[in-house]
Amino acid sequence: MTTIHPLEINFQDKIDQEAKIEPKDWMPDAYRKTNLRQISQHAHSEVVGMLPEGNWITRAPSLKRKAILIAKVQDEAGHGLYLYCAAETLGQSREQMIDDLHSGKAKYSSIFNYPTLTWADMGAIGWLVDGAAILNQVMLCRTSYGPYARAMVRICKEESFHQRQGFETLLVLSKGTEEQKAMCQDAINRWWWPSLMMFGPKDSESTNSDQSMKWKIKRKSNDELRQNFVDMIAEQIKLLGMTLPDSHLKWNEQRGSYDFGEINWDEFWNVVKGNGPCNKERIDARRKAHEEGAWVREAALAYADKKNKIKTVSAA
Amino acid sequence: MNFQFIKKMYYGDIPDEPGNGAAYQTKPDTAAWPLWEVFIRSKRGLDHKHAGSLKAADATMAIENARDVYTRRQEGVSIWVVESKYIHASNPDEAESFFDPAEDKVYRHPSFYELPDEVKHM
Numbered sequence: 001m002t003t004i005h006p007l008e009i010n011f012q013d014k015i016d017q018e019a020k021i022e023p024k025d026w027m028p029d030a031y032r033k034t035n036l037r038q039i040s041q042h043a044h045s046e047v048v049g050m051l052p053e054g055n056w057i058t059r060a061p062s063l064k065r066k067a068i069l070i071a072k073v074q075d076e077a078g079h080g081l082y083l084y085c086a087a088e089t090l091g092q093s094r095e096q097m098i099d100d101l102h103s104g105k106a107k108y109s110s111i112f113n114y115p116t117l118t119w120a121d122m123g124a125i126g127w128l129v130d131g132a133a134i135l136n137q138v139m140l141c142r143t144s145y146g147p148y149a150r151a152m153v154r155i156c157k158e159e160s161f162h163q164r165q166g167f168e169t170l171l172v173l174s175k176g177t178e179e180q181k182a183m184c185q186d187a188i189n190r191w192w193w194p195s196l197m198m199f200g201p202k203d204s205e206s207t208n209s210d211q212s213m214k215w216k217i218k219r220k221s222n223d224e225l226r227q228n229f230v231d232m233i234a235e236q237i238k239l240l241g242m243t244l245p246d247s248h249l250k251w252n253e254q255r256g257s258y259d260f261g262e263i264n265w266d267e268f269w270n271v272v273k274g275n276g277p278c279n280k281e282r283i284d285a286r287r288k289a290h291e292e293g294a295w296v297r298e299a300a301l302a303y304a305d306k307k308n309k310i311k312t313v314s315a316a
Numbered sequence: 317m318n319f320q321f322i323k324k325m326y327y328g329d330i331p332d333e334p335g336n337g338a339a340y341q342t343k344p345d346t347a348a349w350p351l352w353e354v355f356i357r358s359k360r361g362l363d364h365k366h367a368g369s370l371k372a373a374d375a376t377m378a379i380e381n382a383r384d385v386y387t388r389r390q391e392g393v394s395i396w397v398v399e400s401k402y403i404h405a406s407n408p409d410e411a412e413s414f415f416d417p418a419e420d421k422v423y424r425h426p427s428f429y430e431l432p433d434e435v436k437h438m
Contacts, residue, residue, distance in 0.1 A: 022408065024405075024407075024408045024409075025408055026409075071388075074384075074388070075388075078384075078385045078388070081370060081385055082368060085368060085369045085370070088351075093348075094348075094371065095348055150368075151368075154368075158389075294347070297347040297349065297373075298347040300347075300349070300373035300374075300377065301347045301349060301373045303373065303374075304373040304374035304377075307374065308374075
């Protein structure tokens with residue numbers, strides 16, 4: 001039998017009493033590692049998530065849509081920043097995290113490895129992808145690590161605009177010409193399954209006891225969240241007059257929930273392993289931005305140094 | 317202590333599978349900007365409150381970045397920034413003894429004093 005260290009008992013007590021864990025508190029190494037991995041992956045997801053949408057800024061159908069899309073992408077940059085800051089409180093430098101993303105060591109959400117082929121994809125991403133993310137993020141507002149929870153609260157405040165604008169984009173298309181309707185349905189068809197995959201593998205695939213739940217990093221299981229999402233979207237799609245690409249989707253009176261078909265898990269693992277349609281393109285774009293922006297970071301620092309020197313000389 | 321590493325995969329917790337860019341060598345970043353703490357007054361009459369942190373080359377850039385990150389929806393009318401290295405903090409490990417002197421001084425609270433009901437509000 002392993003004995004539990006008093007520090008760990010004290011740590012678990014705090015969590016059981018719903019007290020937040022703060023950066024300088026003692027914490028088990030695995031708690032630190034799990035949070036660091038999860039928060040940095042979340043940060044990377046926000047940053048890489050700008051790419052599929054950024055693709056459409058110059059091609060938005062109107063000035064209004066362009067302004068909205070810029071605002072949304074800018075929010076995502078901010079979300080990435082909040083999360084990197086939260087991850088840094090666990091003792092890893094921003095530079096290291098960015099290096100890990102660029103080397104392929106660190107992961108980001110696989111959803112962003114799918115291409116955005118038409119304007120309707122901007123609507124589908126807002127409604128489905130951000131909708132799935134929000135369910136997860138609302139839960140994470142109550143996560144046990146203080147800086148992560150605070151970042152999530154801030155993010156959730158900004159995120160609901162993302163989902164609403166996405167749904168509205170599709171609503172407009174759903175009332176448009178036959179071509180626009182077809183474009184709307186096509187985007188939903190392509191984004192539906194990848195959105196369901198965002199919640200991760202099935203609970204039954206879990207080999208370990210649920211330490212993340214015990215530590216209150218996470219408060220709902222993958223399958224629970226996925227079911228919440230299906231129930232929400234299956235109702236909302238009726239307002240669009242569109243359909244979800246799943247012949248097994250059916251209301252289950254007994255469960256009070258929708259039944260749905262099986263996810264293609266081979267595809268899921270394939271994209272996680274780097275073989276999705278856009279994995280390479282996304283990382284290449286990130287590396288390019290980072291490398292080509294290096295001179296700007298250096299110049300800004302040199303300018304700040306120069307100004308400081310002038311100030312010191314004139315003060316002497 | 318023996319912790320099993322958590323294998324369960326959640327959203328935002330993507331499995332560690334080897335990716336496609338493992339051969340990539342990042343260049344050392346020689347220009348790491350310092351970290352700043354941001355305080356925002358949300359409206360006149362209220363205190364500046366800690367909003368978060370960010371990186372910037374100097375104070376001017378820190379204030380401009382803070383505006384862009386934390387006040388995009390009119391959340392502020394005034395911003396303070398200070399380089400994080402200048403913040404000193406109490407030690408959380410000593411919090412108990414450090415804040416102990418306040419623990420046994422109930423007479424500092426108005427509810428300590430029992431007054432006749434006739435006094436009404438005081």
